[in-house]
Amino acid sequence: MNIKRTSLAALMMLASLTAVAAEYDVLIEGKGNAFITTNDTYNDIYGRATGGGGFEITGGHWKHLYGFLSVDAFHNSGNTQCFCSPTKVTFVEIGLGLKYFVPFNCGDFYFGLGVLPTWLKTNDCSPYVIQEQSKWGVGGIAKLGVYFNLPKSFIVDIFANYSFVKIKGECCPNVGTIPHDAHLNGMIFGAGIGYRFN
Amino acid sequence: MIHTRLRIALTLCALLLSAHALHAAPFVYVANTGSSSVSVIDAASNAVITTVILPADPVDGIAISPDGTIAYVPCSNNTIQRINVATNALLSPITLSAGITPDSIAITPNGLFAYVTVTSPAPEVLVISLTSNTVVGSPITAGFNTPTQIVIAPNGLTAYVLDTVANKVVPIDLTNNTAGTAITGFIPLGLAVSPDSAYLYVSDSNNALIHQYNIAGSNRTNPSSIQTFGYPAITSYIPGYLVITSDGNTLYVAAVGSQHRIGAIDISTPASPAPSSTPYSLGSAVPTDMAITSNTLYVTINGSTVTDALNITSRLAPTLIESITVGTAPAGVAITPMNLLAPASVTGCKTRNVFLLQTDNINTITWTAPASGSPVAYNIYRDAALTELAGTISASSTLQFCDHDRDPCATYTYYITSVNSSGTQSTAASVTVTQSC
Numbered sequence: 001m002n003i004k005r006t007s008l009a010a011l012m013m014l015a016s017l018t019a020v021a022a023e024y025d026v027l028i029e030g031k032g033n034a035f036i037t038t039n040d041t042y043n044d045i046y047g048r049a050t051g052g053g054g055f056e057i058t059g060g061h062w063k064h065l066y067g068f069l070s071v072d073a074f075h076n077s078g079n080t081q082c083f084c085s086p087t088k089v090t091f092v093e094i095g096l097g098l099k100y101f102v103p104f105n106c107g108d109f110y111f112g113l114g115v116l117p118t119w120l121k122t123n124d125c126s127p128y129v130i131q132e133q134s135k136w137g138v139g140g141i142a143k144l145g146v147y148f149n150l151p152k153s154f155i156v157d158i159f160a161n162y163s164f165v166k167i168k169g170e171c172c173p174n175v176g177t178i179p180h181d182a183h184l185n186g187m188i189f190g191a192g193i194g195y196r197f198n
Numbered sequence: 199m200i201h202t203r204l205r206i207a208l209t210l211c212a213l214l215l216s217a218h219a220l221h222a223a224p225f226v227y228v229a230n231t232g233s234s235s236v237s238v239i240d241a242a243s244n245a246v247i248t249t250v251i252l253p254a255d256p257v258d259g260i261a262i263s264p265d266g267t268i269a270y271v272p273c274s275n276n277t278i279q280r281i282n283v284a285t286n287a288l289l290s291p292i293t294l295s296a297g298i299t300p301d302s303i304a305i306t307p308n309g310l311f312a313y314v315t316v317t318s319p320a321p322e323v324l325v326i327s328l329t330s331n332t333v334v335g336s337p338i339t340a341g342f343n344t345p346t347q348i349v350i351a352p353n354g355l356t357a358y359v360l361d362t363v364a365n366k367v368v369p370i371d372l373t374n375n376t377a378g379t380a381i382t383g384f385i386p387l388g389l390a391v392s393p394d395s396a397y398l399y400v401s402d403s404n405n406a407l408i409h410q411y412n413i414a415g416s417n418r419t420n421p422s423s424i425q426t427f428g429y430p431a432i433t434s435y436i437p438g439y440l441v442i443t444s445d446g447n448t449l450y451v452a453a454v455g456s457q458h459r460i461g462a463i464d465i466s467t468p469a470s471p472a473p474s475s476t477p478y479s480l481g482s483a484v485p486t487d488m489a490i491t492s493n494t495l496y497v498t499i500n501g502s503t504v505t506d507a508l509n510i511t512s513r514l515a516p517t518l519i520e521s522i523t524v525g526t527a528p529a530g531v532a533i534t535p536m537n538l539l540a541p542a543s544v545t546g547c548k549t550r551n552v553f554l555l556q557t558d559n560i561n562t563i564t565w566t567a568p569a570s571g572s573p574v575a576y577n578i579y580r581d582a583a584l585t586e587l588a589g590t591i592s593a594s595s596t597l598q599f600c601d602h603d604r605d606p607c608a609t610y611t612y613y614i615t616s617v618n619s620s621g622t623q624s625t626a627a628s629v630t631v632t633q634s635c
Contacts, residue, residue: 041554045552045554080551080552081552082549082550083551083560087554122554122555124553124554126551126553128603130555133556135555177557177559177603178557178606179555179556180555181555
């Protein structure tokens with residue numbers, strides 16, 4: 001019964017979105033990207049690059065302004081310096097903001113700004129620290145990219161973003177284990193492919 | 199006033215005379231079977247510092263308690279004479295039943311029991327409580343004919359008794375004082391156990407070979423043969439007494455027969471024993487027993503009044519330091535345990551294990567092994583009273599301790615002690631951690 005209701009709700013939402021998409025210029029895409037950190041601590045542990053993927057919905061069209069909603073997930077593993085303790089990191093960035101489109105013959109250039117609520121989870125393999133933590137933080141994102149129009153309303157998105165997120169560490173129960181903030185700052189390079197409803 | 203000064207002077211003299219057992223280099227005790235005495239040699243100078251006169255001739259062996267306080271000398275008057283190592287005065291002896299002739303003696307690593315071989319009237323091994331100084335339990339017979347040597351594995355679980363007439367080596371399980379499976383097939387003259395209690399070496403005078411046995415784990419009372427090896431650099435020889443260095447890297451064999459030599463065998467890789475090509479020649483002197491310090495091998499010479507001190511700093515090429523004049527017919531030789539010193543070169547520094555959301559602040563302590571004693575572990579304490587144990591590190595692992603989750607702003611002082619196989623703990627070396635690594 002619940003499954004039927006959920007399916008029905010999903011169908012209605014899809015129909016609504018399609019209707020909205022038909023009325024406005026809406027772009028939906030899936031994308032792959034690489035997070036290139038500019039933070040030394042992150043770099044020391046996990047290395048410079050972290051792979052990820054996600055999806056993005058861009059829509060609107062008021063004086064070349066579009067709204068966007070993006071969800072991107074990243075995962076990496078590494079070892080601490082000196083003691084080589086294994087550790088893993090997973091973070092999900094939810095972008096919400098505006099893009100400004102500059103049309104050209106084959107598509108649109110764009111740049112945008114948004115807020116970036118982010119969920120972070122770490123698994124630190126050491127008996128002397130908190131081994132698993134998950135936290136929320138918030139930051140911002142600046143976007144720069146270009147949409148290329150393909151036949152049959154398909155699009156390709158090439159982009160370079162800069163994100164900055166601070167996630168606060170919490171007081172640890174272990175005496176001497178000092179919490180500190182995590183800074184998920186860095187460039188995000190990637191590409192997406194999607195469909196343009198207009 | 200004069201009396202006071204005299205008292206002070208006498209006290210200082212007494213302290214100086216008794217201090218050697220507590221602080222100085224090891225002392226070598228030689229049982230002189232022809233002059234009813236024990237010669238005491240200062241291993242630092244190789245000078246005889248005193249001769250302890252016994253009420254009867256020593257028979258063969260001599261042993262010193264693991265704590266280095268008492269020397270035990272089996273004598274021909276059915277006693278085990280006891281010598282206070284601090285003063286070299288005789289203590290009350292352990293008296294055995296009339297007619298018993300004790301031969302060799304070995305003491306368990308915990309210092310609680312002595313095992314004594316007896317050749318007459320009945321060949322057997324006696325167990326003596328060193329707490330009550332009396333024979334306890336029943337004698338261990340095990341079909342002996344002439345048990346003449348006994349060694350106890352450093353782990354204290356098994357003794358090995360060599361019978362030179364029945365031509366066998368018998369393991370004795372020290373947990374229940376029962377005999378294990380005897381090893382036969384040779385004419386044994388000497389035996390030694392590696393410091394890790396994993397290997398037994400037996401010299402075979404019949405075939406001029408040394409037999410290596412696995413005595414680890416369940417094999418300790420049922421030794422299994424691994425291999426035999428000879429000594430190519432010595433021809434027509436009879437391998438006799440054996441002794442192994444405390445680091446387990448070198449086996450010394452006293453060769454008799456047509457050539458009297460002290461040969462060194464590299465056993466640092468037990469699977470591949472490597473006899474050296476430069477044995478030391480004793481000339482016509484016949485070795486009767488050997489004992490070893492970290493740099494000197496002492497060899498008693500049969501029928502003489504001499505004990506040779508050999509330099510084994512170059513471990514595979516012994517050279518003579520000097521021949522020390524002792525009593526008549528020296529036989530058994532034993533050395534007081536090295537004083538267990540605190541670890542050396544102790545240093546400490548602060549370091550960090552940095553994760554994305556947290557940092558583990560660590561104090562890292564490192565040290566080196568002490569120059570004296572044979573520690574098996576090191577204890578690290580956080581207080582001078584040695585009550586707050588932070589950790590224990592095995593002597594065979596990296597000599598480093600990491601104390602985690604420390605306050606990076608606090609100053610910590612650590613106290614590190616050496617611990618030997620009998621559980622004795624040295625004084626502590628301390629270090630205060632202030633600097634970053």
